[in-house]
Amino acid sequence: MKLTAQEIESLIGEGVPMAGLIGFQVVNVTAEHTVTRIPFNDNWIRPGGTISGPVIMALADASMYAIILAALGKAEMAVTSNININFLRRPDPADLYGKATLLRLGKRLAFCEVNLFTGSDRELVAHATGSYALPGKGFGAEME
Amino acid sequence: MKLTAQEIESLIGEGVPMAGLIGFQVVNVTAEHTVTRIPFNDNWIRPGGTISGPVIMALADASMYAIILAALGKAEMAVTSNININFLRRPDPADLYGKATLLRLGKRLAFCEVNLFTGSDRELVAHATGSYALPGKGFGAEME
Amino acid sequence: MKLTAQEIESLIGEGVPMAGLIGFQVVNVTAEHTVTRIPFNDNWIRPGGTISGPVIMALADASMYAIILAALGKAEMAVTSNININFLRRPDPADLYGKATLLRLGKRLAFCEVNLFTGSDRELVAHATGSYALPGKGFGAEME
């Protein structure tokens, strides 16, 4: 990995204010995956007593960004191109984890998968896939 | 519509704290679509000077919820089943709008589309589709 | 447009044999959209008397390819990067149409939307979005 968990957490916390706001943490970084976490907070509860969708989506996106930073180093200009999330179960009111893997690291696009689960039982609460456009010679072409 | 713009805004603001946090507003509700807005706020800027992905995703999700509430009335227990977002352009630092339409209102699932754009030029910055599981006799089966 | 409906139909029919196999036709090409069609054929019926999912997906993909060819000319090497389809209603046993629009034509990616409906009632049976990686200086980087 080109960056430590702490370095990735700082980069994302500074770069994406909402991540900092919801307490985004990088728990572990290996060559195969990153594990990220949002500590439980009553503020994110929606009707029915469950963590609201936008918090789960924010963790999914930040988890993808974390594994791309781990693989590429300080690639701050990488931007999300597509994200798709299936919501599988109501999450318990507990810490929420995202375990991200790289499906494919290309020159122009990185494809990721994230399993999202709570610390209380490890059952999947959501599953996300997505792609990031990577900076490069041609960078900026797509998102300017 | 079964609810006014103001009633929908209040329901979502109370029910989904992150929506309140980012200043989510319901601008207009008609039989065909709802228009929602997040006022510009420096807090949501990410590297490159653009609105961060999680804010766009939160508006997309809240816009879908708004049009379902408009169509069904107080269906607080409807839950997102799937959401897919394509990020098309870097948004200007300006108010962000979401215009939602119902693709299909079934008995168990509602499918929605949201066009996301900034007030400064009306060009699409993102496009989302998704489905909500609707409450009903069998409700709870899926997400419990 | 850089190509006529007939030229696009021929390119896709030759280039993607399955499109030819299912009788893919390009009905109309304008600056705003392309309309494509698969004539009804008993072979595509699945249990329940409805057109099978793979046929709908094939038409969605070919419709996106058609509008990219219309915009860019003979870009045979453009390849699908992502496709997302929501199936909304059981299609009638009738001709299936795809109306494609370009959401965003970038330098490296083109984003498209396709409304799919049958000739019998024009109600949406499915809705697709997706992205194509476009050929260019860096082409081949992603999909090699």
Added chain:
Amino acid sequence: MKLTAQEIESLIGEGVPMAGLIGFQVVNVTAEHTVTRIPFNDNWIRPGGTISGPVIMALADASMYAIILAALGKAEMAVTSNININFLRRPDPADLYGKATLLRLGKRLAFCEVNLFTGSDRELVAHATGSYALPGKGFGAEME
């Protein structure tokens, strides 16, 4: 499992004619996953010498159907609700495999994941997720 690999292959081959047409096979069925295959066939090649997108999508969809049949038995009326595919690499001209797992088997929806790869090198060529609406008391509500 409620059905054997051979029974699942027959059900899908009869029920979804396009699956039969492309030579869809069920290779293996366990409690955790199903492995499916499309034998290599020159007909599916597109410009660039690679297996065309619609064939990959058809295998992804049929693989999801296979694992749902394995879990539920003869659930012919289950219908695809959503499918999302990321195309990661150009497939070699070789047999194409789909390894499907169930992310969540609910009462109304089943969520699946499919890894798609060729027999020649086992690298992922595509990754799909999707949901099927399941038959039940309320069945038909959604797709009629």
